[in-house]
Amino acid sequence: MQVRNPPDAPQPARCRATTTCPYCGVGCGVAVELEQDQDSVRIVSLSGDVAHPANHGRLCVKGSALAETLSADGRLTMPQVRDEAGVLREVSWETALDLIAARFGDLSRTHGGESIAAYLSGQLLTEDYYVANKLFKGFIGTPHLDTNSRLCMASAVVAHKRAFGADAVPCSYEDLERAELVVLVGSNLAWNHPVLFQRLKQARIDNPLLRIVVIDPRVTDSCEIADLYLGLRPGSDARLFNGLLAYMADRGRLDRLYLKAHTQGFDAALKAARREDCSLAAIARDCDVDVERLETFYYWFATQLHVVTLFSQGVNQSTSGTDKGNAIINCHLAGGKLGLPGAGPFSITGQPNAMGGREVGGLANQLAAHMDYETPGARELVGEFWNAPNIPQGPGHKAVELFAAIERGEIQALWIMATNPAVSLPDSTRVRAALAACPLVIVSECMADSDTLAYADVVLPASSWSEKDGTVTNSERCISRQRGLLAPPGEARHDWWQLAEVGKRMGYQAAFGYSGPHAIFREHARLSGFRNVAPRHKAGSKPLAASSIRRLFNIAPLAELDREGYDALRPIQWPVRRGEKGELIGTLRLFEDATFNTPNSRARLVPVTPQLPHQALSDATPLRLNTGRIRDQWHTMTRTARSARLMNHRAEPFVELHPQDAAARGLQDGALAQLAGRDEQGSVRGDYRARVRISHGQRQGEVFIPMHWNDHFASHGRAGALLADLVDPFSGQPESKHGAVDVMPLPCEWQATLLIAPGVWGGHEDLAGAMTELEGCYWARIPQATLVRYQLAGEGQPDWALWCERHLSVQAGLWAQDVAQGGISAAGFREGRLIWWLKVTAGAARSDRQPNIAWLGECFASDQLSALERRSLLAGRLSGQADVGTMVCACHQVGELTIRQAIQSGDRCVEALGARLACGTRCGSCLPELKRLVEEERSDERTDSLEMA
Numbered sequence: 001m002q003v004r005n006p007p008d009a010p011q012p013a014r015c016r017a018t019t020t021c022p023y024c025g026v027g028c029g030v031a032v033e034l035e036q037d038q039d040s041v042r043i044v045s046l047s048g049d050v051a052h053p054a055n056h057g058r059l060c061v062k063g064s065a066l067a068e069t070l071s072a073d074g075r076l077t078m079p080q081v082r083d084e085a086g087v088l089r090e091v092s093w094e095t096a097l098d099l100i101a102a103r104f105g106d107l108s109r110t111h112g113g114e115s116i117a118a119y120l121s122g123q124l125l126t127e128d129y130y131v132a133n134k135l136f137k138g139f140i141g142t143p144h145l146d147t148n149s150r151l152c153m154a155s156a157v158v159a160h161k162r163a164f165g166a167d168a169v170p171c172s173y174e175d176l177e178r179a180e181l182v183v184l185v186g187s188n189l190a191w192n193h194p195v196l197f198q199r200l201k202q203a204r205i206d207n208p209l210l211r212i213v214v215i216d217p218r219v220t221d222s223c224e225i226a227d228l229y230l231g232l233r234p235g236s237d238a239r240l241f242n243g244l245l246a247y248m249a250d251r252g253r254l255d256r257l258y259l260k261a262h263t264q265g266f267d268a269a270l271k272a273a274r275r276e277d278c279s280l281a282a283i284a285r286d287c288d289v290d291v292e293r294l295e296t297f298y299y300w301f302a303t304q305l306h307v308v309t310l311f312s313q314g315v316n317q318s319t320s321g322t323d324k325g326n327a328i329i330n331c332h333l334a335g336g337k338l339g340l341p342g343a344g345p346f347s348i349t350g351q352p353n354a355m356g357g358r359e360v361g362g363l364a365n366q367l368a369a370h371m372d373y374e375t376p377g378a379r380e381l382v383g384e385f386w387n388a389p390n391i392p393q394g395p396g397h398k399a400v401e402l403f404a405a406i407e408r409g410e411i412q413a414l415w416i417m418a419t420n421p422a423v424s425l426p427d428s429t430r431v432r433a434a435l436a437a438c439p440l441v442i443v444s445e446c447m448a449d450s451d452t453l454a455y456a457d458v459v460l461p462a463s464s465w466s467e468k469d470g471t472v473t474n475s476e477r478c479i480s481r482q483r484g485l486l487a488p489p490g491e492a493r494h495d496w497w498q499l500a501e502v503g504k505r506m507g508y509q510a511a512f513g514y515s516g517p518h519a520i521f522r523e524h525a526r527l528s529g530f531r532n533v534a535p536r537h538k539a540g541s542k543p544l545a546a547s548s549i550r551r552l553f554n555i556a557p558l559a560e561l562d563r564e565g566y567d568a569l570r571p572i573q574w575p576v577r578r579g580e581k582g583e584l585i586g587t588l589r590l591f592e593d594a595t596f597n598t599p600n601s602r603a604r605l606v607p608v609t610p611q612l613p614h615q616a617l618s619d620a621t622p623l624r625l626n627t628g629r630i631r632d633q634w635h636t637m638t639r640t641a642r643s644a645r646l647m648n649h650r651a652e653p654f655v656e657l658h659p660q661d662a663a664a665r666g667l668q669d670g671a672l673a674q675l676a677g678r679d680e681q682g683s684v685r686g687d688y689r690a691r692v693r694i695s696h697g698q699r700q701g702e703v704f705i706p707m708h709w710n711d712h713f714a715s716h717g718r719a720g721a722l723l724a725d726l727v728d729p730f731s732g733q734p735e736s737k738h739g740a741v742d743v744m745p746l747p748c749e750w751q752a753t754l755l756i757a758p759g760v761w762g763g764h765e766d767l768a769g770a771m772t773e774l775e776g777c778y779w780a781r782i783p784q785a786t787l788v789r790y791q792l793a794g795e796g797q798p799d800w801a802l803w804c805e806r807h808l809s810v811q812a813g814l815w816a817q818d819v820a821q822g823g824i825s826a827a828g829f830r831e832g833r834l835i836w837w838l839k840v841t842a843g844a845a846r847s848d849r850q851p852n853i854a855w856l857g858e859c860f861a862s863d864q865l866s867a868l869e870r871r872s873l874l875a876g877r878l879s880g881q882a883d884v885g886t887m888v889c890a891c892h893q894v895g896e897l898t899i900r901q902a903i904q905s906g907d908r909c910v911e912a913l914g915a916r917l918a919c920g921t922r923c924g925s926c927l928p929e930l931k932r933l934v935e936e937e938r939s940d941e942r943t944d945s946l947e948m949a
Contacts, residue, residue, distance in 0.1 A: 012037040018049050019483040020472055021063045022123065022465040023634050025349030026196050027474025028055035028063055029571070032466075032485060041486055043067045043466065053571055054173060054474055060194035061632055061646065061890045061925040066465065068643035070486070074448050076461035077490025088459060093491065096458055097498070100415075101505035103440055104140060107412050113141030113390060115412040117402055120147040120362055121419035122351025123635075125470030125482055127520040128495040129353070130360040131512070132417065133368055134386055135503045137361065139511060141390025143373075143397075144411060146364040148419045149354040150399040154731035155316040156347035157358060159325030162606050163333070165597030166370060166552045167358055170338060170590040171308060171346040172476045172573065177203040178342035180306040183213045183297075185237060185328065186314015186737075190221035191631040193312075193348060194925045201225050213297055215240070216314060217626065218656075218704060219697030221928030228296055231699060233288040234624050235738055237315055238610035241327035242273035243283035244298055248334055250278075253302035255336030262594040265605040269330050272607035301331065306342035313350060313628065317736040319614045321728045326606040333603050339591035349475045350629075352482075356473035359553055359574075360524060364396035364732075369527045370553035377549055385530050386511065398732030399425065400725045406434040413440035417495055418462065420636040422451040423710040426734045428720035429686070444495055447638040449712040461492040464639075468494060470517040471569070477587070479555070480571045496520060518566035522559045529556025552597050557584055613738030614726045620678050623661065624702040625739030627719045631925055632890055633708040641713060644785040648887030652780040652791055653690035653717040655743060656704040662694050665743055669694040670846045672746040672778060672793055675705065677722045677739060686721035689714075689746055689778045703743060707736075715771065715779045745844070746778060748793040750822070752840040753851055753876075755787045757860055760809055760835060770807040774798055786861040789853060793844075800824050800840060808836045816874050825874040832864050839876055850883055851876030854893070888933070889919035889926045899930065903937040910934065 012035045021028040029052020033045040046067045050057035079096035080088040107115045118136050120129060129147075136145040160167045173196060176182055182200060189197040204210050204225055214226040217234045232240060248254055249270055259266050276282070280298075284291035301307055309332065315324045329345045337343040349355055361368040371378035373394050383391040397405050403425065405411050414435075425431045435441055435455035443456040446464040453459060469484030488494075496517060503512035514520050531548045554575045561569065573586035596603045617624060632646040640646045655673050667673055671692045677685040690705060698704060709717025726735045761767050771777050775796035782789040804826065805811050813829040822842030828835045837859075839851060855877055859869055872878045884895030894917045907913050910930045914921040920930050 014044070017483055017485055018052070018481075019466070019485065020352065020480040021059070021066065022352050022482070023060075023062050024193050025351055025354060025475040026054055026193050027352060027472060027476075027478060027480055028052065028059055028195050029480065030059070030063065030066065034485060043070065043485070052480070054476070054478060054480075055195045058195045058198055059923055061923045062634060062640060063195075064891065064923050065640075065643040065646055068645070069639050070466055071642060072489040074642065075464070075489050075492065076445055076448055076459060077492055078461060079491065080456075080459040082457045088456070093493070093501075096460060097501050097505055100442060100458060101502050103413060104502065105506055108140060111412055114144060114392070114396075115410070116140055116142050117144035117397070117406070117411045117413070118146075118415045118417070119399065119402065119419065119421060120145065120357065120417050122147065122149045122152075122349070122354040122357055123418040124353060124357065124495055125468055125472060125517070126353060126356035126360060126524065127470040127517040128417070128499070129357045129362050130368065130520055130524045131496045131499045131503075131514070133361040134388070134511065135499050135508075137367065137392060138383070138386045138388030139390055139503060139506070139508050141392060143364060143392035143395055144402060144405070145362075145396060146399045146402055147357050147362040148399070148421070148424060149349075149351060149357050149362060150732055151317070151424065151734060151736065152313055152350040153316060153347070153354050153358075154363065154398070154733040155318070155321030155728050156311075156325050157363065158322045158731045159329060160347070162322070162326055163329045163604055164591070165599075165604075168552045168590050168597070169347055169355075169475065169477055171344040172588050173199060174588065175308050175342050175344060175346070176200050176310070177206070178306065179210065179308045180304045180342065181211050181213070181300050181308075183215065183301065183307065183309040184222055185215045185309060185311040186316070187310055187312035187348065188216065188218075188220040188222050188628065189310070190224065190928045192350070192629050194631070194923070196348070197222065198924050211300055213300065215297075217699050217702060221932070224928040224931050228293060228300075230287075230289045230293055230297060233286070234626065234702065235318065235320075235613040236287040236610070237324045238320060238327045238608050239276070239283060239286050241324070241331055242276070242608055242610060243278055243280075244301060244331050245270060245273045245327070245334055246278035247298045248302045248331065251302055254334050258336035258594070259334065262596075263333050263603045263605060264600070265607070266334065268607045269605035272609055275609070302335070305335070305337060306340060307332070307335070307337045308342060308344060308346050310346045310348055312348050314737060316347075316733055318733075318738060319726050319728050319735045320611040321733050322730040323606075323608045323611070327608045330605045330608065333605055339589065339594055341589070344589075347475070352474070353472040355475065355477065356471065356479075359473060359528075364398050364402070367391075369524075369530070369532075370551045371549060375549060377547065381531055381547070381549055382527070385527050388511070398727070400727050400732065400734055403431050403434045404725075406438050409437075411438065413442070414438055415442040415444070416452060417444040418446075420450050420452050420638065420710065422455065423636045423718055424707070424720055425725075426720050426723035426736060427685070427725040428718055430725070431720075444498055446492070449638045449641070449710070450636070451710045451712065460498050461490065462498070463488040463492050463494045467492070470496075471521060473574070477573045478571050479569075479574060481567075481569050483567075516563070518561070518563050521566060522561065525555045525557075525559035528554050529559070532556070550597060552590065614735060615724050615738050615740045617740050618678070620682070621740035621742050622701070623741050623743060625675070625677070625722060625741045626702060626704045627707045627723070627736050627739070628704065630706045630708065633706070635708065636710045637708050637713055641783055644783060645887075645890045645893060647782050647784065648893070649890055650706065651782045651789075651887075653688070653706065653709045653714050654693045655688075655690045656693045656695050656698050657743065658698045658700040658702070659694050659696065660700050661703070661743070662692060666745055667692045667743070668845070671844060672748060673743050674746040675703070675722060675741045675743050677724070677741045679724070685724070686718070687716050688719065688722055689716035703741065709780075713781045715777060717780070746793070747776065747795055748778065748844050749795050749797070750793065750840055750842055751844070751846055752792040752838060754790040754792055755837040755853075755856055755860070756790070756808065757833075757835050758786075758788055761788075761807075766807075770803075773803060784853065784857055786857045800826070800838070804828065804836070804838065810835050814870070814873055825876070827873045834859050834862070834865065834873070837873065837876075852878075852881050852883070854884070855881060888929050889917075891922035891926075892918040894919040896933065899933055900937060903934055908934060908938070
C-alpha cells in the first residue's frame with residue numbers, strides 16, 4: 001500500500017541526470033529522472049538521451065530495462081574472507097585490504113612481482129582500469145594484467161596496429177549513414193548492437209541508394225535490411241576478402257595514387273592473395289556461397305568509394321582473427337576507401353568500455369596511453385610519468401595463457417574484477433581447476449550470482465551501474481560520462497578505490513592518493529599528452545626527439561578540467577584538441593590526411609594466408625559449433641537476469657540446428673538435447689543441455705548456442721565448457737566461433753514446470769541440493785517479477801509428494817495425479833497465499849499446453865485467491881485463456897502465438913501489429929522478428945493455397 005505524505009510534509013525533489021548504458025559498445029546515452037527525499041534517491045524514469053551522439057534518444061530492450069536491475073537483493077554488500085574451514089565470513093574493509101596488501105607484499109619479496117596477476121573487464125570504467133594498470137604494472141611490477149576484452153576485441157587491436165601503427169578505429173557511426181555500401185561481417189547487429197542497427201535501418205530508409213550486405217554463416221535478424229546475404233562457410237572470411245583484393249586488382253578498381261602515396265606492402269599482400277586460385281568459381285566453392293551473389297558483392301565493393309565494412313566477433317573470435325581483420329583492411333586501403341565520409345573498416349566493440357581499457361593498457365601486451373612494450377622508450381616514459389619503480393621488461397600472459405600459468409603454479413595470486421572467467425573462458429572446466437588451485441583469489445564483484453565467487457578467498461563488494469562514477473569510451477572513440485546517481489548498497493565500494501587503498505597499504509601513498517575519479521581522469525589525460533608529438537608529414541619530416549613517442553590517442557586538453565568541468569563533460573571523440581577560442585574539439589574521423597602512425601607515416605597492407613579453424617571436425621564431433629550473444633541477455637546474466645521481462649524471449653539455454661541435422665538425430669523443436677566435444681585425447685569435453693530450436697537459417701552441419709548461462713541459471717548451460725583453449729598466435733584471442741561437437745537427444749522420462757515464491761529456496765546451495773535428488777536432472781532457473789520459474793526434466797520416477805514436502809517448505813494444498821498419463825498438478829499455500837506450483841508431464845516431449853505464467857504470476861502476488869482461481873490452478877490457466885507462446889516483444893510482453901493470431905486476423909505488417917498489440921513500438925529490438933513472423937505466415941498461406949490448387 002502506498003502511504004501519502006501529510007500535506008505539510010516536504011515533497012520529494014526531482015531532477016534529471018544523464019549517464020551512459022553499461023551494456024554493448026554502442027555507448028548509448030541514458031536520461032534518468034531522479035526523486036530525492038531526506039532518506040534516499042531513487043530512479044523514477046529512464047529513457048534514451050536525445051542529445052547523445054551515439055543513440056539520439058534510442059535505447060534497446062536491455063537499456064530500457066536498466067532500472068529493473070537495481071534491486072539491492074542479490075547484491076554483495078560486505079567484504080568476505082574465506083576461513084580455515086573454507087567458509088566465506090564477513091569482515092571489515094580494513095581487514096580485507098590489509099590481508100591483500102600483506103599477501104601481495106610477501107609474494108613480491110619471495111616470488112617476485114610476476115607471481116601476482118589481475119584479470120579485468122570491459123565493464124570497468126576507464127578510471128578503474130587506469131588505477132589497476134598503474135598498481136600492477138607500475139608498482140607491483142607484474143606484466144600479468146589482462147582483460148576479458150581479450151576474448152572479443154584483441155584480434156582487431158593487432159590488425160589495427162599492423163595496418164595503421166596504432167589501435168585506432170577510423171570511423172564514426174555517422175559514416176554508416178553517409179555510406180553508399182555497408183558490409184556487416186560476423187556481426188548480428190540487430191541483436192548485439194540494436195540501437196546501431198536501428199540507425200542503419202533508418203539510414204537505408206533515408207537513402208534508397210544505400211546497399212547493405214550481410215556476411216554470416218547464420219541467417220540472423222540483421223538480414224532484415226540486407227540487399228544481399230552471403231552465408232559463407234565458418235572460417236572462410238580471409239579467403240573471401242583475399243579474393244576481393246585480387247578482384248579489385250584484376251578489374252582495375254585499385255586506387256593506385258592512394259597506394260603509391262600513402263601505403264606500403266601492397267605487392268606482397270596481393271601476391272599472398274593470389275597463392276590460391278582467385279577465380280570466382282574457386283572462391284565461391286571454398287566459401288560455400290553462390291557464385292553470382294559473390295560476384296555481386298565484389299562488384300558493389302569495388303565500384304563504390306564510400307564503403308563501410310563493420311566487423312565484430314565473427315571475425316575476431318578465431319585462431320586467425322587478426323589476419324581476417326587485416327584482409328578486410330587491405331581491401332579498404334587498396335581502394336582508398338578510408339578517411340572519407342562513409343568509408344572505412346569499422347571494428348565494433350562488444351563491451352561498453354573495451355575501448356577505454358585499451359586506452360589505459362588493459363591488455364597484457366600494452367602500457368598506458370596507447371603505448372606498448374615493443375615501442376622504444378615507452379617503458380621509460382610511463383615509468384618517469386608515474387615515478388614508478390617496477391615497470392616490467394616485457395608483455396605478460398594473455399587471458400588463456402594466464403590461467404594456464406595459474407594451473408602450473410607460476411601465478412600465486414589473482415585479482416579478478418567485474419568478470420566471470422569460470423563461465424566465459426574456453427575450456428572453463430580447466431579454468432575452474434586452476435582457480436581452485438590458486439593460493440589467493442580475490443574477486444571484486446557486484447552480484448552474488450557469479451560462479452567465480454565459489455573460488456574466491458577474498459570477496460570485495462563493488463559498486464554497479466548507477467553507482468559507479470567515471471568515463472567510458474565506445475566503439476567510435478567517443479568518451480562519455482557514466483555518472484554515479486545512487487549510493488552503493490551496504491559497504492560496496494568503487495573498484496578504483498579498492499585498488500588505490502591496497503596501493504597505499506603497500507607503501508605507495510603518494511601514487512594512489514586520489515581524491516576521486518576526476519583526479520584519476522586528469523592524470524590519465526595528462527599522460528596521453530606527455531611527450532606526445534604531433535604526427536609528422538611525409539615531406540620534410542624530422543626525426544622525433546629520443547624522449548618522445550608519437551601516438552594518435554591524445555586527450556591532453558581534458559586534463560585541464562576541474563571537478564565541475566569533469567562532472568559536466570559532454571561526449572567527445574578522441575583525439576581531442578583546443579580550438580582557436582579555447583573550445584574542446586573532438587575528431588569525427590581518423591586518417592583524413594592519410595597520415596598514419598607508422599615510422600614512415602604510411603599505412604601497411606599485410607600479406608594474409610587464409611587458415612581453417614583449428615578445432616577439427618571428426619566422426620565423434622561432426623558439427624561446427626558457433627557461440628554468441630542473444631538479444632535480451634548480457635554476458636553471464638548476473639545483471640540482465642534481474643529483469644523479469646528480459647528472461648522471457650529466450651528463457652532457457654538452447655541449441656539451434658538445421659532441420660536435416662535435427663531429423664538425423666531424432667530431435668524435434670522444443671525437445672531437450674545434449675552437446676559434447678572431445679579433447680585431443682578423445683575424452684569428452686563439456687556437457688551442455690538445452691532446448692532444440694530448429695531453424696532454416698542455420699547452415700547444415702553447424703549449430704549455434706548462446707554464451708550467457710551459468711551454473712546459477714542452468715544445470716548444464718556453460719558454452720565455454722565445450723570450447724578448446726586455442727588462440728590466435730598474434731592476439732591471443734580464443735577461437736569461440738569454431739568449436740566441434742555432436743548433438744544427441746537428452747534422455748528424460750518426465751518434464752516439469754515448477755514455480756515458487758521468491759525466498760522459498762535460500763540460495764544456490766538449496767537449489768543444488770534439491771536437484772541432486774532428481775535423477776539425470778536438467779533444470780533452468782528463470783527469475784520473474786513475483787515468482788521464480790524452473791523448467792525441469794529427468795529420468796526415473798521421483799516421489800514428487802516427498803520431494804515437495806522436503807524442499808518446498810509447505811505441503812501440497814492441491815494435488816491431482818493422472819495415473820494413466822503419469823502427470824501431476826499440485827500447489828502449496830501458506831496462510832492462503834500461493835507458495836509453489838508444480839506441473840509434471842510424462843515423456844520426453846514438452847507439453848503442447850503450456851501454463852499461463854503471467855496469470856500464475858498474478859496468483860503468486862495475490863494475498864487471497866478466489867474460488868475460481870484456486871480451481872483453475874491445476875490447469876495452469878483460467879478457463880478460456882489462450883496460450884501466448886514464446887515472448888517476442890519484451891517491452892510489452894507480447895508472445896509469438898498472440899502475434900501469429902493477429903497476423904492471421906489481418907494484421908499483415910509490423911505497423912499493424914504495433915497498432916493492435918503495441919509490439920515493436922518502444923525500443924524496436926523485436927522488429928526484425930516481427931517481420932520474420934509476418935513473412936512466415938504469408939509463406940504458409942501461399943503453401944496452403946498451392947496445395948489446395
